[in-house]
Amino acid sequence: MRVVVPFGAERPKTRLSPVLDADERRAFARAMVRDVLDALASTGHDPTVVATAPVDCDAPVEVDERPLTEAVNDRLPGGAGDDAAADAGAAAEDDRPDPVAVVMADLALATPAALERLFAPDADVVLAPGRGGGTNALVVRHPGFRVDYHGASIRDHRAIARDVGASTATVDSFRLATDVDEPGDLVEVLLHADGRAAAWLREAGFAVTATDGRVEATR
Amino acid sequence: MRVVVPFGAERPKTRLSPVLDADERRAFARAMVRDVLDALASTGHDPTVVATAPVDCDAPVEVDERPLTEAVNDRLPGGAGDDAAADAGAAAEDDRPDPVAVVMADLALATPAALERLFAPDADVVLAPGRGGGTNALVVRHPGFRVDYHGASIRDHRAIARDVGASTATVDSFRLATDVDEPGDLVEVLLHADGRAAAWLREAGFAVTATDGRVEATR
Numbered sequence: 001m002r003v004v005v006p007f008g009a010e011r012p013k014t015r016l017s018p019v020l021d022a023d024e025r026r027a028f029a030r031a032m033v034r035d036v037l038d039a040l041a042s043t044g045h046d047p048t049v050v051a052t053a054p055v056d057c058d059a060p061v062e063v064d065e066r067p068l069t070e071a072v073n074d075r076l077p078g079g080a081g082d083d084a085a086a087d088a089g090a091a092a093e094d095d096r097p098d099p100v101a102v103v104m105a106d107l108a109l110a111t112p113a114a115l116e117r118l119f120a121p122d123a124d125v126v127l128a129p130g131r132g133g134g135t136n137a138l139v140v141r142h143p144g145f146r147v148d149y150h151g152a153s154i155r156d157h158r159a160i161a162r163d164v165g166a167s168t169a170t171v172d173s174f175r176l177a178t179d180v181d182e183p184g185d186l187v188e189v190l191l192h193a194d195g196r197a198a199a200w201l202r203e204a205g206f207a208v209t210a211t212d213g214r215v216e217a218t219r
Numbered sequence: 220m221r222v223v224v225p226f227g228a229e230r231p232k233t234r235l236s237p238v239l240d241a242d243e244r245r246a247f248a249r250a251m252v253r254d255v256l257d258a259l260a261s262t263g264h265d266p267t268v269v270a271t272a273p274v275d276c277d278a279p280v281e282v283d284e285r286p287l288t289e290a291v292n293d294r295l296p297g298g299a300g301d302d303a304a305a306d307a308g309a310a311a312e313d314d315r316p317d318p319v320a321v322v323m324a325d326l327a328l329a330t331p332a333a334l335e336r337l338f339a340p341d342a343d344v345v346l347a348p349g350r351g352g353g354t355n356a357l358v359v360r361h362p363g364f365r366v367d368y369h370g371a372s373i374r375d376h377r378a379i380a381r382d383v384g385a386s387t388a389t390v391d392s393f394r395l396a397t398d399v400d401e402p403g404d405l406v407e408v409l410l411h412a413d414g415r416a417a418a419w420l421r422e423a424g425f426a427v428t429a430t431d432g433r434v435e436a437t438r
Contacts, residue, residue, distance in 0.1 A: 015431075015432055114391055117391075129393060129410075129411065130433075131350075131407070131433060132403070132406060132407075132433020132434055132435070133410055133433060133434035134433065150429075151434060152410060152434045154410060155410060155427070172332070172333055172393050172394050173391050173393055174348060174350075174391050174392055174393050174395075174396035175391050176393070177393035177396070181432055181433070182433075187352060188351075191352055191371060191373060191374060192348065208352065208371050210369075210370040210371070213234055213351065213400055213401065214350060214352060214353065214401075215351055215352035215370060215371045216351070
């Protein structure tokens, strides 16, 4: 299985600007992608980072300046950049192509166990919903499936799978559902992760603070 | 296994007041607890609702006006209200008591499959983290374990389990992690649930709306 980790390297995590300045956001985003790559490596996969600019990390990096949806679609089975499918040619028509997994770079809570649950189902399309309608990770085995990350992508991805006749499975994981985009997400990293991103937040002075309802990360 | 569903019946869901008036919050909260009871019934369990006031639903209701933590602790194995343990007396000392599950009433995304994952592990304490540091569901088999729902309860519950020598397991479930407390949570119900709560929101005029980042439920 090929594993792709898209990473917006140029102005990452803009929605964290209320609590982190631009340099901090870059450093924190890099800590998160390294955590994700570590977790993927522990599952025995060799991920490729697809980034909008060069990035220093323990994985091959392909620079692709296009928007997320296009950059990912090009790398799915049957996509324009799918060399494996092109090489196999017509002979592979009846076989399913090599699966491609897409795992977001800001899943700071991802563990090998959570990722194994993503890789396990044999469905044509495996979806890991993110909070707020996102699709935080997916595995594609069907050459007709394409992503569309705008809006409520999890709903659109279910519809696209249905339209092309692809079977689907959904992974019910809090860890994979928790992309770290907004200040309110930081507390999840402090409470449930123990990698570079959590260490970075602690060194930056963040700690868990009680509120009226859910707890928050503040400094 | 005994299953307890605590329900704040008197002024439920106050943090939804920016988008729902008091009558609506009561109606929506009741739709959610009924969805939770349905999902539990599908797993073959007979839950008991522990409510701060009488509530009309398809389960026995015990009215308990005390704060959540006290009302739950009284019903855990070895708690003051644990008749089964009291009846068994000293003879049961070496055996683990009957397990007690506590499932929050606002888990509108809970499915039988997600709840089965809560019931499956054989650990002394099984924890399902909620967003923002909460503990949305747990199973207790250890007579020394007590809950404390204030603050970052998931962290406290891990510490309490450690202190009493109880083994723990954690259920990594987006569905169980999603308690519906704040306006931003409503969209998860629209996107991922199909019971009474989702129907209630749709009838009240809520729909999924795109934003800059995550999508929202608005009307």
